[in-house]
Amino acid sequence: MKIRYLKNKEINLKSWDNCISNSFNGILYAYSWYLDILSEGWEALVYDDYKIVMPLTKKTKKGFSYLSQPFFTQQLGVFSSEKLNAEIVENFYKSIPRKYLLIDINFNSFNKINFQNVEKNIRKTYLLDLIQDYECIKKNYSKNAKKNIKKANKYGITIRNSVVPNDLINLFKENVNLKEFKEKEYNNIRKLMSIARRKKIGMFYSAYTKENNLCGASFFISIRNRVFYLFTASSKEGREKSAMFSLIDNFIKSNSRKNLTLDFEGSNVEGIERFYRGFGSIPSYYTNVRKNKLPKFIKFFMKF
Template identity: 25%
Template sequence: MPPRLLRYSELDLAAWDACVAAAQEVVPYAQSWWLRATAGRWEASVEIEQGTGQYLSVLPLPTKWRLSGSEVYQPAFTQQLGLLTLPDSKYSTVQLHLRHLPNRYARCYTQLNDQMHLPSLELPFTCQTRITYHLSLHPIYAVVHAGYAADYRRRLRLNQELPVPLTVANAFGVEEMLTLFRQHSGEAAGLKSRHYQQLLALYAALQQHGQALPLEVRAPETGELLAAALFIRFRTRLVYLFAAASPAGKKVGAPLLVLDYIIQRHAGTPDLVLDFEGGMIKSIARFFANFGATPVPYAALSFTQRPWYLQWIR
């Protein structure tokens, strides 16, 4: 059956999550409870198998209403969405799902997943290439560690030589991490109060589904939080979702310790990939590349239609 555009009330969320869990593309952000936490409601282009009702392919379309009409947008804490397909899908190219969109939406901006080929599209769509960084955790830790920049290896060694080295531990929540981020980075990042509430709701859902890995580094003498990060484990992806550090934490290399810890803990896992979830800013890209991570492209698609009240103008 050809893909259909379905509203949120028409979606079978059990069939949706079954498709996401078995899809050829590994996209944690497309899980229904993730989208509920970050977008609330969404629409989708869905290929449904006749007779069984199984979802064979899904294209999530988070939407919001504006005066110009309904528009598709990319929610916070949802780096990639795009098309997810089962092997039996007959509509496994994103173009077949996108063709409906200009008829329903006034505007669209959506970031596809990095496991899709960059699409060739006709107007009104435009396509931009974005970059994330990946590190394979299939090799054992000694091999991955050897790929670090020399300065990173030196800083890790010097930390171990301290009388009381800094150590990474499991965190019991993310509230203190969010406070730290808000104090030192929140304004520059442009996050509003609603974004912190979204992340708290998402963290609660991640905890419930056993996918959250929160870590922290504290000063040994005072217990002051120096750095913290929230990682996500979903199938063959480990995602560096959110992180915060104080100026003192950056000075002593606490973010480096957090990432080295998660790499050491998961290295040697077949097919596992650490997605650093960023790389568009040069300084951040350099930080990730120093772990041996490599750039991976993905597409951002968009279009803007004229408002309905201007459609008559030629």
Template identity: 30%
Template sequence: MINKLKYHEIDFQKYSHCIENSVQKNFHARMEILDELCEKWELLIFEDYRFVMPVPIKEKFGFRFVVMPLFCQQLGIFGPEKNPVIEQKFLDYLQKHFRILTYSFNFQNSFDSKLKTKKNYWIQPTEYLQLRKHYFKGRKSTVKTAQYLHFKEFPLSQNIDFINNNFKGLDKKNDQEKFLRFLHFLDERKILRIFGSCKDSDLTNLAIVIEEETNFSLLGLINDERFRDDNGASFLIDRILKEHISEKSFSFMGGNIRGIEVFFKSFGSQLQEYAVIENSVKDLMAHFFKK
């Protein structure tokens, strides 16, 4: 039986134990990350926290909706094993009891119900020279021609202006401010790494990475368009992989836009598809008022 808990009802010790020991273990499902990114969140549980499912909530137009927060790619169901039967129970409960604008499960969840999927690309820990054999031919060539660039790691404080001037993908000023607050949040917890490529004294590209014990997750790849022809993004990803892929996996955190998908695939990464629910406010409200 699935039970729903309001935030103040959650036993966070049991919740954290479930997340940290789950086969689907996910950075974004940690309590402190959800607290930072979500306006509100609640929890679905099965058998006294044997399986759990965090549910981000946003209030809009006087109604409560499930909405995935910015900078959070996957949530879903977490437990000691993969269990499609139990996972389907969570899905059924979610769809019956919540108005869902957007919700992303994790790539290890599976269901009898047919859901839309999105793409992520991921590289498991491996020897760099073995991985390099799986680069696309054109990517190998691009990386080779960019070796005149310099690789450097930077503190966040040195890159605020570069990020503000060159970050693409967030149209609203409020969302850009949220992104910077999240970077400071990660930096304070010492899980933020910022790598850059430089041409002489000019910074050409930045890779913003979340570092965990066993993996890296790419939060942002920021490019100065004046240096597009220098292929700094290719150089930068290759150097990060060269220095770290033998010890940590690397998640590209996305891949649904064709050009970006090809870029991620070209480093020998593997496809991970994850199920999503997406509805428009208009459709949800039309359904609500028909009841």
């Protein structure tokens, strides 16, 4: 199969987005507007007039080009409006230009990875189908989740379906503040919030104490019948009063009986994973692929 490598300016964005929209495995992270924000200058592999595509989320460090998974893009890989099998996925992988000496990317859950000579790590997200009515969904909550929802109610936690974006970002900075997050990442999430609002696909929920203090907030994006739990934060008081249990429960109640799937986006932290499972969500698996062809002295002196 003849797969074309395209630089950013050579990509037909309309054809690209049509492919993602028509793909059986199309996902939020693969739309051009989303990639433009999170992976400036991204490139692409394209087959047969955009029937099958794969984004290349490139970076450069000390003159070396490499592919990595940008923040807020859980899984990418190969997307197709037609059939998709392990051989096609492998052909796309083998078409990645040789200039990328390090590859560290997540393929999507519909990409079967059979190729060898790479490091493969299975990762997971948690999905919750919202099509049933609220009472049916709630039956699958864990005892711990139900207990914490009651706890939040006891403390008078109230939930609203709005929040000022900067208030959510500041809440994150003050209470989470991941060291990997630089000002660039905060600017990117602001851009995502802004464009999601403009496209009317953004959803905001917030939790307040009895004293009307913001103690938790979340940003979701809803697209293609899937809602992504994209960015969230809670204060110390919010954690002590189980505010996020109440927030998610309220979100589920408000969006039950809709043809939607809530994607919690997964976590390697046991406590967070337990929180997601507590609402009856089930795991969905995808594969991280890593191959490092950097010269040995570069591997030794530089952290990639």
